[in-house]
Amino acid sequence: MTISRRHFIASLGALSLSAKAPAILAQGLGDYPNRPIKIIVPLAAGGGGDLTARQIAKLLTERMGSPVIVENKPGAGGSIGTSYALRTPADGYTLLMLSSSHTCNAALRELPYDSIKDVEPISLLKRESLILVGRNGLPAKNLPDLLEIAKKEPGKITYGSSGVGGITHLSMEHMTDLAGVKLNHIAYKGTGPALQDVLGGTIDLMFSSVAIVVPIINDQRAVGLAIADHRIPALPDVPTFKEAGVPEFKSDLWHAVAGPKGIPPEIVAKLNAELKAVLEMPEMQERIAAEGSQAVGSSPEEFQQTIENDIAQWKNVIQKTGIKAE
Structure with a gap:
């Protein structure tokens, strides 16, 4: 098989570029970082x-x-x-x-x-993961019971969020849309005030980060109803949304x-x-x-x-x- 001079030179060029690739990469970095x-x-x-x-x-x-x-x-x-x-x-x-x-x-x-x-x-x-938290004394033992109450009495169940358009608000609207229920939204200026009202029994529910509520649930000051994605060792009895009957929920x-x-x-x-x-x-x-x-x-x-x-x-x-x- 005969290789033309042009193809031979092109092949050498390709090999040369390949060999230099790591050096070119390092040159692109320069001395980064050289300042804060x-x-x-x-x-x-x-x-x-x-x-x-x-x-x-x-x-x-x-x-x-x-x-x-x-x-x-x-x-x-x-x-x-x-x-x-x-x-x-x-x-x-x-x-x-x-x-x-x-x-x-x-x-x-x-x-x-x-x-x-x-x-x-x-x-x-x-x-x-986000977790759905309910107040003590909530008239439901689990998420399916809660959704059944919400279907019979739309707007009776109240929930708090960290504010309109925040992740806790959008997540609840996502969940209720999937479940076909209507809850009563009360917007707060932050997660902290909303959680305090859940603990005080002023509102029924809210979404929260797991880290904030693990000790609260373990101390039985609130109830964990469902958790997104997977169960966690810190709250082994809290089911996932899939297990609780809302399998499409994702947040x-x-x-x-x-x-x-x-x-x-x-x-x-x-x-x-x-x-x-x-x-x-x-x-x-x-x-x-x-x-x-x-x-x-x-x-x-x-x-x-x-x-x-x-x-x-x-x-x-x-x-x-x-x-x-x-």
Whole structure:
């Protein structure tokens, strides 16, 4: 078989490029990071997302040899801090802590940024199941009994949420739409006040993160009716929604790291690898497990798909239920 001189030279060129690929990748990284990296948390200090960001920042600092600091920019349901972060240079030095609220906001409100196109996904960090919590003395022993009461007396059962369009509100509307019932919604300014009224018997139900209510349920100050996705060891008697008769229900709380669109792929790959390594550390695994959450460590593509799927789901719920932003 005769090989032309042109094809021979082309083959040598391809081999040369292949051999240089790792070097090219390293050259793209340069000396990144050579100055502090900032993680913007678009929520107030002290919450679950903020505490996770600070632990991640501490461990990334140790691994990467450059300071990683957390800056809180709360307000407008997280959109102020998100808007700020997405308008910074796409160089990998300003990152953004995102949560499920990002997709709820995108589904309900007009925002000063595109919640998909303006975001460079890096990695999901953790997922936490939502749990349906009822007050003591609720006139139902389980979720099927509760739904039966709601069908017979629409609007009699009351539930609280952290606010109109939040994940606890949209999740309840999603569940009641699937079950074909109508509950009476009372919006609060945060999860804490709503939970206090569940404990005080003022309202009947609410959705909550597992981490907040495990001790409350175990102390029999409230009742766990159903949990999303899977049972957890901390609450072994609380059934899943599938087991309780609402198999299509899907909702969870997640936290993740992203940045402004256009971060070089080499830097995205490095940050993704570093975040995955941090999530595998025993101290991080223990911390996340103690919260009732699961460490994830996804690819950027998987994170992107989560954002798109969640926005589509919440838009569908909003359209079907007629929820309006306040």
